[in-house]
Structures are given as C-alpha cells and as structure tokens.
Amino acid sequence: MSMPHDTFECGHTLEELSLYLDTGEFADPPHLQSCPECRNGLDSLRRLSAAGNELFASDVAAAGSGTDDWMKDILANLTLELRPGRTIPLRSEDPADSLSETEGAVIALVRSVADNLPGAVAGRVRLDGDVTVPGEPVTVRLDLAVLFGRHLLDSAASLRQDVADALARHTELNIAAIDITITDVIDAPREEQ
Amino acid sequence: MRDHLDVVPDAILVGRAADGDTAAFEALARRYGPHMRASARRLTGSYADADDAVQEALVQAWKQMDTLREPAAVKGWLLRLTGSRSIDLLRRRRNHSSLAGGEEDAPPDTVAPGAGPETTAVAGAGIESLKAALETLPEEQRRCWILKEINGQSYEEIAQTLNISPASVRGRLARARTALVREMEDWR
Amino acid sequence: MTTPLKNVIMAVDGVTEVFPARSLWQRLPARAMSVLQRPGAEPEDGELVDVRDLDGRTEVTVRVGVSAAARTPDVVRGVAAAVRKHLAPAEVSVKVTVARVAAADPVPAGSRHG
Structure with missing residues (x-):
C-alpha cells in the first residue's frame, strides 16, 4: 500500500490533521493557527467531511422508507424466536397433570393492559420474584411512556388496578406490588433525525 | 397506543423487544432500516447484498436485544451489527470466488459502490x-x-x-x- | 387421532388457539405465527397436539392461547379435564401450557364471556 505524498513543508501530515479532527489531539496546537498549509489541509478535510455528510444523506434518501416493500420483505423473512421465559405453574386438579403458562404470555398481557390506557405505551415489564414457585411474592415492574399533556397521575392508579385485575384473572401469582415507572414523556411524533 | 409504536422512543421499543414484542422490534427495524440499508449498500455495493446483510443484522439484534446495556444507543448498535454482517458477507463472497478460481484481485464489490x-x-x-x-x-x-x-x-x-x-x-x-x-x- | 383432540381442546370455553405442541412453534417465522393465529388457518403438519405412550400411560402435551375475557387457570384445568375425558378410560397425564393470553385485542363484543 503506497503512502500518498502527504507531508507538508512544515513537516506535519494530513494523517496527523485527520486524527486531530477526530480526537482533538495534536502535538503542537498553536502551529495549526499559524501554518497556512495545515489550515488548508484542515479546510480540505472539512470539505471532505461535509461531502461525506451529503453523501450519507443522499444514500439514506435513496435507500427508501422503512415502510417500503424491501423492508416488508425483510421482516417477512425474519425468523424471530419467541421468548417464552420462565414457566409459571398453575394448580391442577389431577396430580398427573402439569399446568402452566409462560412468563412471556404474562408479560405480554401486562403490556397490553398498559397499552390500552389512552396516551400510554408500555415499555419493559419485569416479574421480580420466583414465579416458578407457587405463593412466592412477585413484584411487577412496568415501565411506561406517556403522551405529553395527559393527566397520567390519575390514570396510574387505575392502570395499577387494571393490571392487578388482569393478573388475578389470568395467573395464580402472589402479587406483592405493582411498580409503575414513567420513563418517557413523548411530546411529538418523531422520526429519525 | 399500540398502533403508535412509530412515535415511541427507542429505549421503550428496545425494552418491549427484549421482552419478546415483535411489533416493537419491527418498529425499530422500520425506523433505522433505511440507514442500515444505506450503509450496507455502500459497503457491499448492491441493494441485494445490502438487504441480506440488514436481515442478518436484524436476526442477530433480536437474539441479543437483552444484552444491550444502553437501550437508547440502539441505533449505533444496529449500525455496528449491519457493518459486521456486511463485511462478513463480503468475506464469504471472496472466499467463494477464490475457491471457484475467480478473479481474486478484483474487489468483490465491483458493482461500484459509488455509482447510483x-x-x-x-x-x-x-x-x-x-x-x-x-x-x-x-x-x-x-x-x-x-x-x-x-x-x-x-x-x-x-x-x-x-x-x-x-x-x-x-x-x-x-x-x-x-x-x-x-x-x-x-x-x- | 390428534385432529379430533385438537377439536376437543378448541371446544373448551376460553381457548382461542392451539399452538404446535413441540419446539417447532418456538422457531416459527413471525409471519407464520400470525398465519397460525388467524382463525381458520390450519398448519400443514398437524402436530398440534403431542400424544405419546409412556409405559401404558398416555402423555398429552398441548399449548394453547386463552381469551382475555376468560380466566386462564380455569381454562387450563378445563382443557386437562376435556382431554382426560376424551381419552378415557386410558390413564392420562396432561401437560398444558398457555403461550398467549389474547388480551385486549378488540374481541367482538359479546362473543365470549368468562
């Protein structure tokens, strides 16, 4: 690989200037102010960087939207392994039987209850405690994003009740607490950049 | 609000995807897919290869979603996965073409990453x-x-x-x- | 044998779906999953309910989806009882796993009550 002739008369190189632009490291910073060659070099590198940004923007625009067919095809071909999580036992009437539900099903249930609250979107849901042992106390931790302007404090109490009702209906877990954390406030529709 | 996943912050989507919510994962894929595709295409030279690399990156992302320490940093992570899968794809291609006795010296992406x-x-x-x-x-x-x-x-x-x-x-x-x-x- | 058993299970109040019993379902593409979940769609392989004989005892493994309007513990006990009754007088052990609670999907109003 041949080295380009990139050493200036002042002895510095475009390589050093390139590193300086990325890291701010340079052996003799005042030199950069006084040396016309180095300043020209930095200007060139900045123009390159600007052209790179333009190229990037044009490439992303040319790639199309995430709702286009190419992405639909990719998503249709994806093999996403489901995440059953732990096995949560349910009482059986016959000792020969083994009845259970998956942690993944219970988490999805909690998520959908939260999603049903107007202006709210569930985030991560965790079941803290040994859900595989009947009667063990379990704490539900639910992250929530809310739309700005909604009166969430009122609805947090009713959400807690809805989650408790759903868990009582669909599990035999001993729910010790339901902790709801509002992690995000969404103020407007957003898109990348 | 489930229909509005496209306006939800990254970290929330990452949390849901790590919990197994495929809809949240697909929202992330739609959000950063164009950037991933642009990068992969610049690296591999064609949209066909780029889409393969993006797909592999997404499969890996789904499997490893719960290892992501900083959920808000998901964009950079997806792009790194895309870069790695693109490079892998080029390596596989090169091995294949040299096994086949093909033009070893020619870069695998002669489709001219620049042209377009x-x-x-x-x-x-x-x-x-x-x-x-x-x-x-x-x-x-x-x-x-x-x-x-x-x-x-x-x-x-x-x-x-x-x-x-x-x-x-x-x-x-x-x-x-x-x-x-x-x-x-x-x-x- | 397995198809009638599947019907028996689907007939239990609160059961919305029967998923392939063994590991197959864990690796299904997301799209195939949604096809499975579409009412009326039948997977090709017919291995929805796993039935095997172990030393004279019949072991039945089944994975189901349950309606949000139902009560999951009651539904799974109902499934176990229905399978046992269907296979009587065989000595049966039933393994039921709930893989999905179809919560809060807009279920047609009044279609089902817990």
Whole structure:
C-alpha cells in the first residue's frame, strides 16, 4: 500500500490533521493557527467531511422508507424466536397433570393492559420474584411512556388496578406490588433525525 | 397506543423487544432500516447484498436485544451489527470466488459502490466527486471510511468490525481521507 | 387421532388457539405465527397436539392461547379435564401450557364471556 505524498513543508501530515479532527489531539496546537498549509489541509478535510455528510444523506434518501416493500420483505423473512421465559405453574386438579403458562404470555398481557390506557405505551415489564414457585411474592415492574399533556397521575392508579385485575384473572401469582415507572414523556411524533 | 409504536422512543421499543414484542422490534427495524440499508449498500455495493446483510443484522439484534446495556444507543448498535454482517458477507463472497478460481484481485464489490443514478438529480458536485474518489480507494481504506463517516463508528468499534488494531484503523482512515482529498481536488 | 383432540381442546370455553405442541412453534417465522393465529388457518403438519405412550400411560402435551375475557387457570384445568375425558378410560397425564393470553385485542363484543 503506497503512502500518498502527504507531508507538508512544515513537516506535519494530513494523517496527523485527520486524527486531530477526530480526537482533538495534536502535538503542537498553536502551529495549526499559524501554518497556512495545515489550515488548508484542515479546510480540505472539512470539505471532505461535509461531502461525506451529503453523501450519507443522499444514500439514506435513496435507500427508501422503512415502510417500503424491501423492508416488508425483510421482516417477512425474519425468523424471530419467541421468548417464552420462565414457566409459571398453575394448580391442577389431577396430580398427573402439569399446568402452566409462560412468563412471556404474562408479560405480554401486562403490556397490553398498559397499552390500552389512552396516551400510554408500555415499555419493559419485569416479574421480580420466583414465579416458578407457587405463593412466592412477585413484584411487577412496568415501565411506561406517556403522551405529553395527559393527566397520567390519575390514570396510574387505575392502570395499577387494571393490571392487578388482569393478573388475578389470568395467573395464580402472589402479587406483592405493582411498580409503575414513567420513563418517557413523548411530546411529538418523531422520526429519525 | 399500540398502533403508535412509530412515535415511541427507542429505549421503550428496545425494552418491549427484549421482552419478546415483535411489533416493537419491527418498529425499530422500520425506523433505522433505511440507514442500515444505506450503509450496507455502500459497503457491499448492491441493494441485494445490502438487504441480506440488514436481515442478518436484524436476526442477530433480536437474539441479543437483552444484552444491550444502553437501550437508547440502539441505533449505533444496529449500525455496528449491519457493518459486521456486511463485511462478513463480503468475506464469504471472496472466499467463494477464490475457491471457484475467480478473479481474486478484483474487489468483490465491483458493482461500484459509488455509482447510483438515483441520487444524481439531487446530488451536488461534492457528492459526485466523492463517489468517484471512493471507487479509487483500496477496499480496506474504503471500508474504514464508510464505517466511520456513514455508520459513525469509533476507531475501536471499526477495529472490532474489521478485526484489525485501532492503530491500523487510524492509519487507513487517514490514508483514505488523504487520497479522497487529493482525488476530489484533482476532480475540480 | 390428534385432529379430533385438537377439536376437543378448541371446544373448551376460553381457548382461542392451539399452538404446535413441540419446539417447532418456538422457531416459527413471525409471519407464520400470525398465519397460525388467524382463525381458520390450519398448519400443514398437524402436530398440534403431542400424544405419546409412556409405559401404558398416555402423555398429552398441548399449548394453547386463552381469551382475555376468560380466566386462564380455569381454562387450563378445563382443557386437562376435556382431554382426560376424551381419552378415557386410558390413564392420562396432561401437560398444558398457555403461550398467549389474547388480551385486549378488540374481541367482538359479546362473543365470549368468562
């Protein structure tokens, strides 16, 4: 690989200037102010960087939207392994039987209850405690994003009740607490950049 | 609100996807897919290969979603996965073509990563000369440059992707820039 | 044998779906999953309910989806009882796993009550 002739008369190189632009490291910073060659070099590198940004923007625009067919095809071909999580036992009437539900099903249930609250979107849901042992106390931790302007404090109490009702209906877990954390406030529709 | 996943912050989507919510994962894929595809196409040279690389990156992302320490940093993570899968794809292709006795010296992405009539209309002269200059770069330098400027990866991250030392990344990147600056100035 | 058993299970109040019993379902593409979940769609392989004989005892493994309007513990016990009754007088052990609670999907109003 041949080295380009990139050493200036002042002895510095475009390589050093390139590193300086990325890291701010340079052996003799005042030199950069006084040396016309180095300043020209930095200007060139900045123009390159600007052209790179333009190229990037044009490439992303040319790639199309995430709702286009190419992405639909990719998503249709994806093999996403489901995440059953732990096995949560349910009482059986016959000792020969083994009845259970998956942690993944219970988490999805909690998520959908939260999603049903107007202006709210569930985030991560965790079941803290040994859900595989009947009667063990379990704490539900639910992250929530809310739309700005909604009166969430009122609805947090009713959400807690809805989650408790759903868990009582669909599990035999001993729910010790339901902790709801509002992690995000969404103020407007957003898109990348 | 489940229908509005497209307005939800990254960290929330990551949390849901880690919990197994495929809808949240697909929202992330739609959000960053165009950037991933642009990067993969610049690295591999074609949309067909780019889409394969993006798909592999998404499969890996789904499997490893719960290892992501900083959920808000999901964009950079997806781009790193895309870069790695693109490089893998090129390596596989090269091994295949040299086994087949093909042109070993030809870069696997002779489709000219620069060419692309679809951008010409909006592209300024800077873009056109940069595209032409990129085509003249040695492959390893071009990869470094794309991972840095299009993916925004750090020297360390590029080093991991390319399986070389950070010092080599620094050298290649600097040589790439030097060559690009000269090519672009000649172009004028 | 397995198809009638599947019908027996689907007939239990609160059961919305029967998923392939063994590991197959865990690796299904997301799209195939949604096809499975579409009412009326039948997977080709017919291995929805796993039935095997172990030393004279019949072991039945089944994975189901349960309606949000139902009560999951009651539904799974109902499934176990229905399978046992269907296979009587064989000595049966039933393994039921709930893989999905179809919560809060807009279920047609009044279609089902817990």
